[in-house]
Each structure stands twice: as C-alpha cells, then as structure tokens.
Amino acid sequence: MFDNLSEKLQRAFKNLRGQGTVTEENIQEALREIRVALLEADVNLNVAKELIEHIRERAVGQQVMTALSPTEQVIKIVRDELVDLLGKDTARFQFASRPPTVILMAGLQGSGKTTTSGKLAAWLKKGGHRPMLVSVDVYRPAAREQLKVVANSINAKIYEGDTKGEAAGTALVERLAKEARREAVITGCDTLIVDTAGRLHIDDNLMDEMTRLKALLAPQEILFVADAMTGQDAVRSAQEFHRKLALTGVVLTKMDGDARGGAALSIRHVTGQPVKFIGTGEKPDAFEPFHPDRIVSRILGMGDIMSLIEKAEETLDKKKSEEFARKALSGDGFSLEDFRDQLRQIRKMGSLQNIMKMLPSVGPFAGMQQMAGQVDEKQFVRVEAIINSMTPYERNHHEVISGARRKRIANGSGTSVQEVNQLLRQYAQMRKMFKGLGKGNVLQRRAMGMMSGMKGLGR
Structure with a gap:
C-alpha cells in the first residue's frame, strides 16, 4: 500500500545527488516533493507540516557525515523522523497479572x-x-x-x-x-x-x-x-x-x-x-x-528483510530447505521433484508478490519489486501440475522426456507443450546457475538471474 509514497520519496531524494553539503537551497525542492508525497498519501495535514519542519531543522546546514552522501544523510533523517512518528518501538501487548x-x-x-x-x-x-x-x-x-x-x-x-x-x-x-x-x-x-x-x-x-x-x-x-x-x-x-x-x-x-x-x-x-x-x-x-x-x-x-526471515522461519521446513540447498549447489544438482517441493514451501509463505516486495528496491535487489507486479501466481499451480503429470523417473531424470512424452504431460496437466518446454528450459537454466553459485561465481548477477527465471515462470 506504500508503493506510490515510496516511489515519490525516491524521486525527491534524487534532487540532492552530487551535493557536498545539505543547504536551504538544495533541500527546498526535495522537501517540497516530500510534502506533496505525504499529502497525496493522505497523511494528516498537520502531521505532514510538523514532519517536514523536523526534517528541515535536522537537515539544513548539517555537515555531511564522511560515510554518507547528502542524499543518504537526508534519507537517514527522514527515516528517523518517520520512525519517531510511528512510535519507535514495537508496542507491547498488555496481559493481566491474573487471567483472563x-x-x-x-x-x-x-x-x-x-x-x-x-x-x-x-x-x-x-x-x-x-x-x-x-x-x-x-x-x-x-x-x-x-x-x-x-x-x-x-x-x-x-x-x-x-x-x-x-x-x-x-x-x-x-x-x-x-x-x-x-x-x-x-x-x-x-x-x-x-x-x-x-x-x-x-x-x-x-x-x-x-x-x-x-x-x-x-x-x-x-x-x-x-x-x-x-x-x-x-x-x-x-x-x-x-x-x-x-x-x-x-x-x-x-x-x-x-x-x-x-x-x-x-x-x-x-x-x-x-x-x-x-x-x-x-x-x-x-x-x-x-x-x-x-x-x-x-x-x-x-525492504523488510527481518519480517521475511521471520516468515520463512515460521513456515519453511528447515531440514527440507537445507537439503535442497545442498543438492542445488552440488555438482549433481536438484531434480524436478525437489523443485516442486521447494515451490510448495515458498507458496506456504504467501503471495510471491508480497514476498518480493519485502526485498530492498536498491542494491543487488533493485528492480525486483517492479518484477513483483509481473508474477502470475496461478502459473505456479500450472508448474506443479506439469511436474505431477510426469513419472517419478522423469522427475529425477528430466533428460529422458521425449517429444511424445511432453505432449502427454501437457494433456495430463491441462497445459500446452510450449509451457512444458518452457518449464524444462528454465529448470535446466536454474540447475546451471546454482552449480555456478556452488563454484563461487558472483552472487548478485546470479541472484538476478534466478529472479528473472521466476519472472519467466510467472508469465
């Protein structure tokens, strides 16, 4: 629900790039855009005014920290003020000393x-x-x-x-x-x-x-x-x-x-x-x-990595996940049956769109939140139906699936031969990518490749 506000705030921060010090002049335009973003997000008028004044007081004239650019410093100030506005700490739930x-x-x-x-x-x-x-x-x-x-x-x-x-x-x-x-x-x-x-x-x-x-x-x-x-x-x-x-x-x-x-x-x-x-x-x-x-x-x-980790710990089978990781990063790779089981685990966490939106929109994960809107959740049901229509041997030895078998698998799963071919092609690409990760290739490039594969599955 914060997508529009987030997008407008990011645009406001861009105005400060390349500056050595935060001054009244170079922050004025950014503050104006932040104010508009807050009001368009239906923030109470008095709350928006007070928040902007607090940001101005803390930002203008401050010497930029050695480790932070002016943009990063203003983002930090905005973050601190928003956290103050929302109450800093997670509110405690009150229980009676004597039940109920x-x-x-x-x-x-x-x-x-x-x-x-x-x-x-x-x-x-x-x-x-x-x-x-x-x-x-x-x-x-x-x-x-x-x-x-x-x-x-x-x-x-x-x-x-x-x-x-x-x-x-x-x-x-x-x-x-x-x-x-x-x-x-x-x-x-x-x-x-x-x-x-x-x-x-x-x-x-x-x-x-x-x-x-x-x-x-x-x-x-x-x-x-x-x-x-x-x-x-x-x-x-x-x-x-x-x-x-x-x-x-x-x-x-x-x-x-x-x-x-x-x-x-x-x-x-x-x-x-x-x-x-x-x-x-x-x-x-x-x-x-x-x-x-x-x-x-x-x-x-x-992003919200902490909530993502908590959700994963709460819903995923740790033993199965570790076994999948071991197989995926080994030379032997993982089977289609392993892949299906892992998809089932991920779906337990809820909507993949919501999961991807918990990732940061900057750094190695930049662009993944935009991908979230392109994911078709129903496609994952079709992927599982395709894998379920294979024999146990085919799930563990995908290379034996012939053209005739692909047609029967498509008929059995209510999908098309093209979808079966697409799944097998993407599965082969993911196996190859994970093997590369096991050999120590660059994580960022491979992570993006994995998410691109997920995006393809969602079509």
Missing part, C-alpha cells in the same frame, strides 16, 4: 472487527495462549454467527450464550459479557476477546454501551479496529473513540490493499496511541505486530 486478560474490540461497522478478532485469537494461540471469543453484537442478525464461523475456522473456543426471548439491548450485552468472562475462568482460557457492535457512524448509544462494557470488564486492552482504506476518516474515528474510551492501541486492516498509507502514518500522532497490529490479507495468519522501523524501511525502499 480482557480485550475489547472497538470500531465502526464494516471495519473488520469480527475477522480481526479471529486473527488476534489465532495470533495468541500461536504464542501459547488459550483465547476465548465472544460476540456481544446483538443488533446485527448475522454478527454472532459470523464470529462462530471464524472461531471454528481457527479451532478457537467461543462463548455463544442464550439470547432467545430477550430483547436486544445493553442489558443483554452486559449479561453476555459477564457470562463469557466467567466461562473463560471455568474453562481455563487466559484471554477473552470481546467483539462489540459497530455503527455506520459514531453515536451516543454506541459510545454509552462501550463505556458500560469498559466499566464492567476493566479490559487490559481496548483496540480500535480501523480500515486503512478509509484514510483520514479512520484517523478521525480513532480520535473520537480514544476521547471517549481511552484506547490502548489500534489495529489497521486491509493493509494489503491499494490504500495510500496516510492512516498508518497519522493515526498514532493524532491519537497518541500506538498501532499494535496490521491485517495484511483475508487468511487467519495474515496478521502481524506493527513494527515501525520495518514499515519505514518498506516506505523508503529498503
């Missing part, structure tokens, strides 16, 4: 509270916690059923309660909340996630009910769920909720969309509360803690 920890999910209707409640439960389960979910949205007919479906999909406990014959209202909401907390204690659940009702807009009834729930449950966390696609509307709503409820943090949903990113850059400054989590997709595991330094690195084109 109560988490109150707040937000407007349609912001993704119910889905986010499920994702938060899945994240807590991964960390060894025992969460329970409860919906106190007694007004929207399908709300409670929706949370039940979400809870079942992640195998999390849910308290449903009996609502038959009782009118929807604050009394019913409070009863369900009290019963759910009691049930969490009895069943040994250490966390209770309360999915509350939303409205299309902020009104007195909504806020009164939220205030009463807060007094009743004394939650450790009150998280405001904001749709990043709504930009400054999300910021204004968060500000109003914080004024009434004293939020402890924000969750930004739909961060994988084409929103301009302004909400992420503005919401902490305006509310004074940190962004604690971001939703990056529809699946339960598309949810991660918000790391300000990593987000800023993405914005400035420096």
